[in-house]
Amino acid sequence: MRTVRALWGSSHPGPTLVVTTLAVALGIAVGLEPWRLALLGLAVFFGQLSIGISNDAFDAARDRSVGRTDKPVARGDVSERTAWVAASVALFLALALSAPLGWRMLAAHALFLGSAWSYNAGLKSTAFSLVPFIVSFGLFPSLATLSSPDPSFAAGWAWIAGAALGSAVHLTNVLPDLDDDERTGVRGLPHRLGPRLSAVLAALAVTGGAVAVLLGPVGGDLSQVTPLSWIFFAAVVVVAVLTLVRATLRPPARVVFRLVMVSALLLAAQLVASGQALAT
CATH class of the missing domain: 1.10.357.140 (UbiA prenyltransferase)
Structure with missing residues (x-):
């Protein structure tokens, strides 16, 4: 045990x-x-x-x-x-x-x-440390759609949302360990960008993913967006803005990581709420 x-x-x-x-x-x-x-x-x-x-x-x-x-x-x-x-x-x-x-x-x-x-x-x-997150998380929604009896890849906007989610996770997940990583020779993209820019880019990535999930299922027609989708989108944007403000005004700390994780989870929920629209 x-x-x-x-x-x-x-x-x-x-x-x-x-x-x-x-x-x-x-x-x-x-x-x-x-x-x-x-x-x-x-x-x-x-x-x-x-x-x-x-x-x-x-x-x-x-x-x-x-x-x-x-x-x-x-x-x-x-x-x-x-x-x-x-x-x-x-x-x-x-x-x-x-x-x-x-x-x-x-x-x-x-x-x-x-x-x-x-x-x-x-x-x-x-410097290519972000690539696996873009590939794996971009592909992630397709694991569900490819598991169906009539398999298909997820819609393009779902790939964008997944890649944005993965990018945000990577750009902030390493922030608490930057010093330890530097001492042992780990210098991925976030280490090279620095904590502040990494946090800002993570917030922007999540916001971009939220836009893709908002507009993708309805083909860009805002009049077709459901109230639930607007609620999730607004929640993601609010947390992302808080992240940007916090990262800009003060040195990034663990609270920035937590804010990005909250926005990332909201984006994931927004993606799930898109339902059958995930399949192409």
């Missing part, structure tokens, strides 16, 4: 559960049958486990060097070998569970996971 708890802690349980819940919510929104919905949720869950655990396995030496006591692998609660085995098994299960949903879903999920693993394997330390 100690090993299981350590592996769960290494999986980044918060993001794992949020992404899994979002996948299931998108599956419900597009009307998946129960068995398809269950497979989608399990496939995404194990995929996220593989991403989170492999991230800590890749970073174990760096985390130890800066005294990251919040990381079970670096802390020694579970060995690196065990973490690698667990990440590999989770990756296999994610793909195996995707296969019954069709080869398109399998291929899309493989690309999603390969992109995420590439970030863990080294892209996080380059």
